[in-house]
Amino acid sequence: MAQSFLSGLIHILLPLVLFNGSLLQFSIVSFIYGFLLLILPWLGTINSKNIQTRFRSFILVISLISLLAIIVQIIFQSILLANRPYSYMLNNYTKITQILRYCGLEWLDTFSDIRILCVIFPDIVIFIVSTICFVIIQYSLYNSRSSQSNDFQTSTISHTTNISSSNSSTTIINRNNHWSRLLSEVRHIRLFIEFIIVGFTAFVKPSLINSIYFILFLIIAFMWSLSVEFGRKFALIRALLVVYTGIYLILFYLYQLSFFQEVLPASFSRNLFQQKVQSNATTIQSIKRRSLINTVERRNTFEQYSSSSQCRWSLEQSNDQTWQEQIIFIVYSILGVLERQSYFLSLIAMLAWSITFHSLLTLVYLLLACLLWILSDSRKWCLRMSPFFTIYGGILLILQYISGFRISFNQLNFAYDRRTMEQIGIRIDDFQPAFIPLLLKSFYKMFFWLTLRQYINEKRLANTEVNEARRNSIPNDSYPRRLGQWLINLLTKYWICVSCGMLLLVSIQNTVVIYRIIYMVFYLFFIISFQISFGFWRKTAATFYLIILIYSMLVLIGIYIYQFEKVHVFLSEKFSIQLFASIGLEVVPSDVLALKLLTPSTFLVVNIMQLYYFHSGWMNLISMSRVVKHMNEVLVN
Structure with missing residues (x-):
């Protein structure tokens, strides 16, 4: 119980307080907090060996640093209060005050209450949390030493207990197998989330430094598209990315200090690197974004990447599937x-x-x-x-x-x-x-x-x-197959209504031009031929849709090419602009061009789906034998 509570403190609460302590102000102390935050995921999992060696020393260092920061802050504020008026002795020493600010020591008379809390409160919270963690570590180590003296008695009792609890252990093993399969798929989802985070980090601010994330984003995507297995080499790439991200976070953090801003003035190269002075709010948002990718990547570096995790989820439904497995299925x-x-x-x-x-x-x-x-x-x-x-x-x-x-x-x-x-x-x-x-x-x-x-x-x-x-x-009676078949049957029956509706919409949309008149001719031919001769309509339906597709493609390409300035100028010199306007070709502003092309593009996709996906099924539904059979059933009834 104590170890579980300690795991929650170290993995959740301690990173949060270190994160806030590193971002609420920019100083050497907050930089140390941020550096310790980057080191924390590298300590490995929480077990008895790591608790005794790594985590105890790490927590002790955090406690001492936060305690030292509190003591120095108390001494500094006491000196300022002793020499009245408050902060009078530092008004004429700009270099000294700047150095003190680098150390996290500032006078508080001009600060708001919230700003004072941001300066004083993080050190106190970090010290309290780290002290609690250290006490729990000492308590767990004491319990582990005392439990070793009772190993012989425990082994004797467990021998008799294992014989009587064999049935219950089998149930527990089966339950663990379900969770192991579920965790395997969660691991796949986690890899996809990592891929999204890497791309998001690269896209937010394109720069030379962020180009590493962009290159890695493309490499991962192409490796996946080529069905290349992600083995231990990929884990090494992730580890290198973690190191690079940590260095970038450190450089980005240090650049917020005025000293580094004086060393690296604004220039063309700085624009390339996208490094600039930001306010506290925007800086916190940017560092949060990079801390997110850093934490996710580092947490995965130490996990075993087995080849079994690369296998697809079995598509064979078993009777003992849990609801989680059914959802994944x-x-x-x-x-x-x-x-x-x-x-x-x-x-x-x-x-x-x-x-x-x-x-x-x-x-x-x-x-x-x-x-x-x-x-x-x-x-x-x-x-x-x-x-x-x-x-x-x-x-x-x-x-x-x-x-x-x-x-x-x-x-x-x-x-x-x-x-x-x-x-x-x-x-x-x-x-x-x-x-x-x-x-x-x-x-x-x-x-x-x-x-x-x-x-x-x-x-x-x-x-x-x-x-x-x-x-x-996939079994024929599986729920996904039955759901997919029902959806296909539904679309086969009614998609032709969507196609005809889109044809009518395109023909009457906006002003009347020649290419819309031709669409109206197609629509009238389709409806009238259906009413005059059903057999002729069935024979010409596929050809009709193919002609509609080719015509729609020509219209779409014509409108698209006419928007180019060189093409528009060349054609306007040869022919009158009114002629092209009557056809339906006109220059449209770039911000509304996508909306203008959306309707013919959607109509094209709808008719392609009708021709290649639903036409044959629709023809089978309205075949003459089915129609005659249906009419006979109606007459009999």
């Missing part, structure tokens, strides 16, 4: 479906990327998505092209990260002006945050990595027997 089933349909998600991501970030570089994604969609076997070609568009997306992500540095456009000697570079796809926002663009592009690229992983796995599992075993690994 459902989640993994959904993820398996998403992985098998990753090619479609990648095509949507290409379309969304090109629309969200209009440029010549993203036009490649729009053309590639349209080309792959109209191919007969789009899945096969999308998987084959996955290495290309994944690497290309990585290049675009790197360009976005570099353009997010604190560099103005005038500091870079481009051959073209700002507007032309933005049309190409290189946007220098002059110290504007690049977090949102990086986050969106990384979200789109996540589907590219998933598709590449699917392609690599299918190449490795080319054996049909293995593929068939994997395909049949």
Whole structure:
């Protein structure tokens, strides 16, 4: 009981008080608290050996440092009170007062009550918590020594007890097996959280120092997409990242002191490193963000990374599954479906990327998505092209990260002006945050990595027997399969209504132009042919949807390309602007271009889903034999 309580104090309460003590003020003492906070996760797990050696010495050092800080603070404030008026003796010594502030000694007459608490209170709290931890350590060591004298009696009693409790121990072992499987999956989730934290740390402030996190983010993502196992080498990389993060935290903390600000003045290189003087609130937020990644990474460095933790969750449902395992089973089933349909998600991501970030570089994604969609076997070609568009997306992500540095456009000697570079796809926002663009592009690229992983796995599992075993690994009566089948049947029945509704919406939206009139012609043809001849409508439905898709792609590409300034100027010289306006081509401001392209893009995706996913099922539902059978049943009733 004492050891569990001690574990909570050391792993939860002590880091919190050290964290607050290092951030509430900037001084040498608070720097020592922060350094001790970084050392704490490296001490290992709490057991009798580590408590006796590492933790006892570590807690003793914290207690002595906090006690020394309290004593020095009391002496300093007593001297100031003894020489009245208060702090009069330090008014003329700026160098001495600056050194005293570095040591955490300040006069309190000009401070608010909250500021006084921030200066005095952390040392007292750290001393109290560390003293309690040290007392509990001494108590646990005393109990361990006294328990060793009773080992013989305990072993005799346990021998008779083990015989009578064999049945209960079997139940406990089974329960532990459930929890071990659950913890294995939690470990997978934890690795994903680490990946997100590394990317988040890199995206918040692009800089040369943060580029290490960005490079590691890309390396981990590409390793995962290539189905490379994360072994002990990855644990070594994490350990090196922890050391780098700790050094960065120390440098970032020291830079908040005025001495280091005088040594490193503002310059172009400083803008690259994103180091700047901040107020207490913003500094605390930034250091909290980096402390988060540092703590998570260090905590995982000492854990054994077994090869069994890399295996997928078994898709075979057993009768003794707990509710936690059932939830994980459902989640993994959904993820398996998403992985098998990753090619479609990648095509949507290409379309969304090109629309969200209009440029010549993203036009490649729009053309590639349209080309792959109209191919007969789009899945096969999308998987084959996955290495290309994944690497290309990585290049675009790197360009976005570099353009997010604190560099103005005038500091870079481009051959073209700002507007032309933005049309190409290189946007220098002059110290504007690049977090949102990086986050969106990384979200789109996540589907590219998933598709590449699917392609690599299918190449490795080319054996049909293995593929068939994997395909049949989920029982037919399992809840995820039944839920998925019900959802597919529902969408097969009613998705055509969504498709027709979108066709009508596109044709009557906003002003009447030629390309919307053509959409209205398609809509009327679809409805009238259904009413005149049902057989003719069934035979031409697939061809109709294919023509709609090709036409929608041409409209989308035409609107997209017309937004480029060079294209617009060239065409306006050859033809009148009114002609293009009547067709439906007009220049739209960049901030509303994504909204203008959203409707035709959504219509394109809806009709693609109807043609490739639900059309055959819908045709089976409305086949002539089923219609005749249904009519006979109605007449009989």
